[in-house]
Amino acid sequence: MIHDNMKSEQKNESKYKVEAFLLRVKKDLIQFRFLMTLLFICNQNAIIDDLDYEVNMN
Structure with missing residues (x-):
């Protein structure tokens, strides 16, 4: 009986x-996705700023 108890413990x-x-692992994945989302948003903003700059140059 004691042996079975130890096994289940x-x-x-x-x-x-x-x-x-x-x-x-789940917490790390959520943090990773959050960082990737931030990077994606920053990258999109950089592309838009770049396009605005090119349009203004012409």
Whole structure:
């Protein structure tokens, strides 16, 4: 009985470790997507500014 209890505790512990790891990965992915979105927006603004500059030059 005690042995079975220890096994289930170890199972639960490893399950929580996996869940914690997945949450960290998910958080990192969300931060990565946020940064990529910011870069994309900044890049779009730079392209628009570039086009405005070219139009004003002509």
